[in-house]
Amino acid sequence: MKPPILAAALLASLVAAPGGAVQPGPAPASAPAPSGPPKLLIVISVDQFSADLYNEYRQYFTGGLGRLSHGMVFPMGFQSHAATETCPGHSTILTGDRPARTGIVANEWIDQGAARDDKKIYCAEDETAPGSTSDHYTVSDRHLRVPTLGDLMRRADPRSRSVAVAGKDRAAIMMGGHDPNTRWWWDGRTFVARAGVAATPAMDSVNRMVAEEIASGRTATPITGICESRRRAIQANGRTVGDGAFARAPGDRSAFRASPDFDRAIVALAAGVRDEMHLGEGPATDLLAIGVSATDYVGHGFGTQGSEMCMQLMALDRTLGEFFDRLDAAHIDYAVALTADHGGLDLPERARDEAIPEAQRADPALNATAMGRAIAQQLGLPGPVLFGDTFGDVWVDRALPPADRARAIAAALAAYRAHPQVALALSRDEIAAAPAPAGPPESWSLLQRLRASYDPERSGDLYVVLKPRVTPISENSRSSAVATHGSIWDYDRRVPILFWRRGMTPFEQPMSVETVDIMPTLAGLIGLPLAPGSVDGRCLDLDAGPGTTCPQ
Template sequence: MKFTTPVAAALALLAASPIAAQEAQAPARAAAPAAPPKLVVVISVDQFSADLFAEYRAQFTGGLARLMSGAVFPSGYQSHAATETCPGHSTILSGARPARTGIVANDWTDFNAPRDDKTVYCAEDESVPGSTSESYTVSDKHLKVPTLGEWMKLADPASRVVSVAGKDRAAVMMGGHKVDELWWWNGKALVSYAGRTAPAMVTKMNANVTGRIGEAQAPMALPAFCQARSRAIPLGATKTVGDGRFARAAGNAGAFRASPEFDEAILALGAGVATDMKLGQNGHTDLLIVGASATDYVGHTFGTEGSEMCIQIFALDQMLGKLFAVLDKTGVDYAVALTADHGGHDLPERNDEHAAPMAARIDPKLNPKAVGAEIATKLGISGNPLAGSAAGDIYVDPKLPKAQRDKVLAEAIGRYAAHPQVYGVYTRAQILATPHPKTPPETWTMLERARESYEPSRSGDFVVALKPRVTPIADPTRGSVATHGSFWDYDRRVPILFWRKGMTGFEQPLSVETVDIAPTLAALIKVPVPVEIDGRCLDLDAGPGDTCR
């Protein structure tokens, strides 16, 4: 079948081997236009920590190399404590921290939820009959603030907003409440809200991805700089990670998702939809949002320091270059912002070999179900009085009589605070009494970090912070081997990069926040910020000019 040139370019991005991808050179330098760009491209690379950026930046030759010629902020912060996917994505285009967005975690406990497990997913409508936190209807109802796309439409209703991502929560939290196209991967296909008609590009990409998954993937090439990182790390008697090259059997959709192939598909979709819709070509400024999720799946499945992550980052760099090459061909004046929703921490078994023997896995006894069961037995309570996460919000059943509930709360706090793997326990009263911080994020106290993730109607009765390098995965043989979500800077720090053709690049090593991205882009495209936010505009002019004015 013969496609039009833009669609062919996007499908070529999907079909080509990511490891064989050729470098996409940045266009020749010209003076930056005085007028606002006609297209804003915002890319979130899930779990792309500042540590990964620093480790690999000398190897970049493709899209990330281009972005490094712009404004580079290597010490960006997802400054809050709940360093998970949904809270992180809620900050990127809202200018607001989770305490304001209402997205306090990927999941929280609501004892009034119409379901047995009382768990609510951040991007669902739990009121839909028959839904569960695992089988849910995707919704933006829990996001309490507008996003950049909504600011743009308020200023110019003809502006278009397109959000595509590997995860529903990434697409929804960055896209906001008013999108023209919103698509994500549900494990089987690219889907959207019920009743939305798929553009031709989505249909073609679904067919292409189905065919791709149906074919076996041979081991990917190992770049020379990845060879020293290729070392098998035993996890239990039968499982190893660290020396893989993404070989997979035909039909294995899970392995497809945790590989460079997945980002290739999502970036190709973004390229194809942008060209099909002629984003930036209709006299109005448009917004293209892309959530690349494979780095997160690779980090969870294999850790952050083996051959798998090395190949993934190399491939991501090349694929971003191909995305920009497609956009270059449109002739549109576009600006790019790239960041991440959170960082990540490697598996403790490899930390032990790499000079960090203090790293450990969480004691299973810290699981709220285990702690709650012990408390129930001691106090003679029927049922488990605790819910939540041992590395975050913990809830006490509000249906208990007050005197009994107070005893459960005191007992639970005491047990967690006494455990040697716990750094601190912070109560609702302590957190809410803490003023919102005004200082640079690396200076924040633990309570200030917790405060910026805390929303009283959704957060726990107390919050637990594990000690540094304690991974909240007890058994790596049953699923994920590594994760994120802590109060610590390896999970909070992410790169923030801005690029536009003709701009004079600079690097600012001082800390900034992901909540600064939305007001920075709003100023660049001359769109007012219509609500109170937490972020500030970052001046992207390397000289005496000021893009914030």
């Protein structure tokens, strides 16, 4: 096994410009402010990058995250809806809409009419494709009900190009929208595109390098500096976490994915595609959406507060810095927006050691299958009765006669509400009757948060909210994850929202905004008109003075 490669070496080897090395461009701070719309919009989603993590590490960022921290900073952004998962979160960023409008209520939902045994529908699949299953599916945008910024840009001016590159197919779909020029994602083995799209030299180069990286394995990265202070071994679900340094055995793709090397490869591919397509060099503004996913895999696999997360964020800062330096060297006039699809909760074992005694793992009896079995026995009903997970949307078997369904719903609500780990359980009728939320997202009631995630066709018959700091991964579960996200609570809802463009006057606005505000803000920056009321978000003025970047 070999030692880690520096981010600079990996990026240089994968995306070196034809004809030689790129020379450094002018320092961003010293360059004059460009006039007119930027030539390239770069929208970056850092999967599971909570506002808590951003604020914890902000003082240490010196690369790309450091640059953005000296731009237009909204440290209290919100994925304001209830279901804080990857697919719903990514669906808000470039549509300007909450899940109630995008239709993306979760990573998966139950369709009891689906022609498959488990009845699960994945948010980024075409379940009508021949032979499709919830595990082996055709990637598709068919479930996204609204256009993205890239879709609208291409409709307004066909010369605009829209590209998405991501570590997850659902990130590439939800940010790329319905009609991107191209999009690439990691399929678990290699970077791919939709069927019929030929590989490019950049993709081939990245895939070759990644294959070599995975095949050769990796020795441990030294834990130094601030990350050493976060190093402490913790036992969780039969594993030791908190003192790791991303060593991996030859051939271990899962360990590669949960390491800084994964984000380096994603950004390298994005940089290579930018070069190949000359994005930002054409007659109209182009869009490059990038979904970096390693932070999420690190968060799930190791938690958010150990040496692993520290090393991941320091590496991401360097990788993004090198990417921005490359754009500067190419003299591209670009604007950046960076946010996250959701936050995350650290593992309860470490939280209990660090002044949060109420942190705990969920009771296995809360799983919908177990709860449904108990209710079936209580009411003398056949079948599974309930479908779902430990929290969130729960569906009641629609094969039951109406009277029995009503009894099952009432019994499920009573059982969930009586459980000491449950904060709230509501029926779909109670959620649907609530008005659409408005006002500052931190002031929304739990019901309003649920309403922002509610879709009448896809949402469950009831919704279960666990109490704060209850991790919905049970003790001794078979899951490889030790920590997770997805809750209605602010540690999962709050994310940073950062904007940067060369020459803009930086400012920081600590009051709350939403991720749905990113799309109309960027539309305002490039002069793309939006019909009043067509999106849930609002344009944020990125001019620190009396001027405005929003439509008048």
